[in-house]
Amino acid sequence: MSDVAIKVENLSKRYRIGLKEAVNDTFVGAISAVVQHPLKNLRQLHRLSAFSEAGEDSGGILWALKDISFQVEQGEVLGIIGRNGAGKTTLLKILSKITYPTSGRVEMKGRVASLLEIGTGFHPELTGRENIYLNGTLLGMTKREIDRKLDEIIDFSGVEKFIDTPVKRYSSGMRVRLAFSVAAFLEAEILLIDEVLAVGDTGFQKKSLGKMEEAAYQGRTILFVSHSMAAILALCTRGYLLELGRGTYYPTANEAVNKYLTQLAFSENIPLDQRIDREGSGKLKFVSVRVLGEEEESLQQVVTGQKITISLQYDVGGNEPLRNTNFGVIIFGNLGQQLFVSDTEMAGTEIAALPGRGEIKCEIPNCPLSPGDYRILVWAVSNYDLLDRVESATTFSVHEGDFFGTGKLPYLESQGVFIPHHWKGIKNGKRNSSP
Amino acid sequence: MVSVVDKKSPIEKDSLCRKGGAVPRIMMGNQVQDRQLDSELRTVIDADAREKLINWQELWRYRDLFYFLIWRDVKTRYAQSVLGIGWAIIQPVFSMVIFTIVFGNLAKVSSDGVPYAIFSYAALVPWTYFSSALSGATNSLVGSSSMITKVYFPRLVLPIAPVFGKLIDFGIAMVILAGFMFYFKIAPTIWALFLPYLVLLMILAASGIGMWLTAMSVQYRDIRYAMNLVITLLMYAAPVVYPASSVPENWRMIYAINPMVGVIEGFRASLLGTTAMPWDFILVGTISAMVFFFSGLIYFRRTEKIFADVV
Numbered sequence: 001m002s003d004v005a006i007k008v009e010n011l012s013k014r015y016r017i018g019l020k021e022a023v024n025d026t027f028v029g030a031i032s033a034v035v036q037h038p039l040k041n042l043r044q045l046h047r048l049s050a051f052s053e054a055g056e057d058s059g060g061i062l063w064a065l066k067d068i069s070f071q072v073e074q075g076e077v078l079g080i081i082g083r084n085g086a087g088k089t090t091l092l093k094i095l096s097k098i099t100y101p102t103s104g105r106v107e108m109k110g111r112v113a114s115l116l117e118i119g120t121g122f123h124p125e126l127t128g129r130e131n132i133y134l135n136g137t138l139l140g141m142t143k144r145e146i147d148r149k150l151d152e153i154i155d156f157s158g159v160e161k162f163i164d165t166p167v168k169r170y171s172s173g174m175r176v177r178l179a180f181s182v183a184a185f186l187e188a189e190i191l192l193i194d195e196v197l198a199v200g201d202t203g204f205q206k207k208s209l210g211k212m213e214e215a216a217y218q219g220r221t222i223l224f225v226s227h228s229m230a231a232i233l234a235l236c237t238r239g240y241l242l243e244l245g246r247g248t249y250y251p252t253a254n255e256a257v258n259k260y261l262t263q264l265a266f267s268e269n270i271p272l273d274q275r276i277d278r279e280g281s282g283k284l285k286f287v288s289v290r291v292l293g294e295e296e297e298s299l300q301q302v303v304t305g306q307k308i309t310i311s312l313q314y315d316v317g318g319n320e321p322l323r324n325t326n327f328g329v330i331i332f333g334n335l336g337q338q339l340f341v342s343d344t345e346m347a348g349t350e351i352a353a354l355p356g357r358g359e360i361k362c363e364i365p366n367c368p369l370s371p372g373d374y375r376i377l378v379w380a381v382s383n384y385d386l387l388d389r390v391e392s393a394t395t396f397s398v399h400e401g402d403f404f405g406t407g408k409l410p411y412l413e414s415q416g417v418f419i420p421h422h423w424k425g426i427k428n429g430k431r432n433s434s435p
Numbered sequence: 436m437v438s439v440v441d442k443k444s445p446i447e448k449d450s451l452c453r454k455g456g457a458v459p460r461i462m463m464g465n466q467v468q469d470r471q472l473d474s475e476l477r478t479v480i481d482a483d484a485r486e487k488l489i490n491w492q493e494l495w496r497y498r499d500l501f502y503f504l505i506w507r508d509v510k511t512r513y514a515q516s517v518l519g520i521g522w523a524i525i526q527p528v529f530s531m532v533i534f535t536i537v538f539g540n541l542a543k544v545s546s547d548g549v550p551y552a553i554f555s556y557a558a559l560v561p562w563t564y565f566s567s568a569l570s571g572a573t574n575s576l577v578g579s580s581s582m583i584t585k586v587y588f589p590r591l592v593l594p595i596a597p598v599f600g601k602l603i604d605f606g607i608a609m610v611i612l613a614g615f616m617f618y619f620k621i622a623p624t625i626w627a628l629f630l631p632y633l634v635l636l637m638i639l640a641a642s643g644i645g646m647w648l649t650a651m652s653v654q655y656r657d658i659r660y661a662m663n664l665v666i667t668l669l670m671y672a673a674p675v676v677y678p679a680s681s682v683p684e685n686w687r688m689i690y691a692i693n694p695m696v697g698v699i700e701g702f703r704a705s706l707l708g709t710t711a712m713p714w715d716f717i718l719v720g721t722i723s724a725m726v727f728f729f730s731g732l733i734y735f736r737r738t739e740k741i742f743a744d745v746v
Contacts, residue, residue: 012482015744045654093743097480097587100740106480117585123507125514134507137500138586 005221006072011104013065064090066245075219079236083277086242088225110189119179124168157181229336280388288313289393303401310362322382330377368418369398504596523604527559547678547709558675558699564605566666571597572645580746590739594649626705633701640694643727646735691719
């Protein structure tokens with residue numbers, strides 16, 4: 001008997017994406033388009049589910065996954081990595097039976113639990129206790145199973161006091177904790193997990209981590225999708241790298257992560273506006289993201305303590321000026337840890353109506369990063385509509401520098417970020433220090 | 436994959452933008468008690484395989500979900516309303532009052548020899564059930580789109596849960612009907628024993644048409660807007676405000692294709708004794724309800740594979 005828990009053979013998934021619409025620039029054309037609309041809509045809507053063989057190479061088809069094959073042995077933890085749009089979520093959704101493959105076959109041995117989201121099906125009018133039952137049965141538990149674990153779940157969530165209060169009165173933190181606790185008590189041999197599970201305050205996180213370690217010894221097979229290389233390295237024994245729907249299996253997570261990082265470095269050679277690994281409606285598109293120095297010059301290498309400016313150039317094309325646009329920047333370390341998060345809304349900078357092409361600048365007067373390689377993610381949202389989001393829009397490296405202006409360099413092995421601060425020496429309760 | 440960014444809450448949008456440095460926390464239940472049994476379990480996903488029309492085993496495993504979905508519907512339907520479950524009574528009674536004034540008194544529609552009020556109410560009880568079950572089913576999938584795209588469960592439970600959930604309102608309305616019969620001093624006929632079959636027929640019809648509309652509403656949102664039209668149309672195509680006896684003889688069998696014709700006339704005949712039991716209507720209605728049910732089931736099962744992709 002083999003102990004292969006998950007066997008995936010030649011799995012492919014095809015999506016039909018929105019078709020481009022013809023633009024009418026005459027009045028008569030616009031009128032006739034309105035008349036023809038219902039018919040056209042019907043055809044388009046119908047096409048969402050139908051694929052004609054002749055239309056194979058038309059522009060409206062996207063292969064989210066193409067010929068994916070791999071095996072996971074029982075007890076292994078497989079980390080699935082790849083950029084946005086690489087097909088990670090699609091793969092997880094097929095294995096969870098949420099969506100169906102276009103071709104191929106999957107075989108899984110044992111009970112499968114998939115956690116793509118927590119708190120699915122929560123109803124605001126129902127109490128915490130009632131929602132545990134609703135959410136639990138939705139995840140595949142039986143009522144008896146939940147009865148048995150109810151006390152543990154409530155205890156673990158830390159919201160006992162409010163368990164009979166409607167969930168709409170909960171704070172968002174409480175809701176997340178309750179939702180997570182239900183998911184935590186799922187019984188299954190195979191777990192499919194998306195990183196959205198990383199939630200909660202630090203106290204709760206610690207508790208959860210302990211529970212995870214306890215379970216790690218139980219020999220479950222886990223498929224784990226994450227953007228965080230640190231998490232993948234810490235948790236996974238094997239790696240699977242997805243790239244635009246095609247995948248490669250690596251016997252260790254380490255190899256997969258290394259390969260992925262090299263790949264990311266490569267993609268910088270492609271001009272930003274031609275990159276297709278992006279999310280969003282595309283009403284706004286980032287065309288260039290650069291790190292600038294003192295004199296507005298583009299930099300690949302910067303020095304700790306130096307003044308740097310992150311410049312985001314965008315293009316809204318022929319679209320109308322967008323109001324209330326919120327621009328964001330996240331700087332990641334080379335293992336995927338977030339180090340700096342900011343957006344114009346959070347920083348209180350109002351960005352009014354935008355012209356066709358423009359530039360947003362984020363000035364960092366005193367670069368606090370320690371020596372190493374960094375990636376920048378950029379995004380733009382307007383009225384809850386994600387316009388564009390590109391991971392690793394650009395990379396740069398930091399060399400050791402004099403952050404505190406003392407003429408002394410930090411140790412080479414320093415990690416993390418520097419924070420302006422002061423030291424004080426106190427003797428016998430009396431102050432004895434510099435001004 | 437195709438990422439459709441729809442109207443998410445700001446919080447969700449934030450996590451969408453800021454996801455990245457995530458630390459995974461995976462935990463599992465303490466003990467797997469039925470482990471032996473579970474490891475026998477095999478999941479096979481095959482793009483080319485044909486699935487069973489009804490996977491009883493799976494439906495049985497999710498029976499508790501079915502129960503809790505019904506229970507959620509019932510519990511939340513009248514939450515934070517003053518009259519609460521009273522609305523289950525007010526809806527048909529209010530329609531009865533309007534119909535009695537408009538059709539009974541002004542238009543003087545025939546009511547087969549019983550007071551118009553109870554004549555129309557006896558029809559409104561099954562009719563209100565039928566229309567609310569249909570709209571509940573139609574909205575079920577689109578309303579639960581987050582469930583469909585994030586979790587697997589037999590999709591059939593979504594349209595079927597409201598079909599059973601609304602039976603509670605139906606039961607309450609039936610009690611009121613008994614009260615009216617007592618007030619108007621009308622005794623049920625012996626055929627009242629046949630009522631359970633009519634109720635079954637009503638459920639069958641509601642599930643069948645419900646499955647059709649639900650599956651179509653996922654892909655074509657028009658169905659939701661057209662619902663009110665369809666329900667109004669069906670109401671006038673059923674003997675709610677007028678007796679079936681006013682329909683021309685030649686057309687009656689075509690008329691009876693609407694399964695609610697048999698149900699409503701059956702209700703009146705058995706409870707109020709207006710006419711003899713309309714066996715012909717009931718037979719035609721049963722056949723058409725069966726056709727609706729099985730074709731709806733086939734259509735639903737064939738399209739459910741793409742629900743998560745198009746919803």
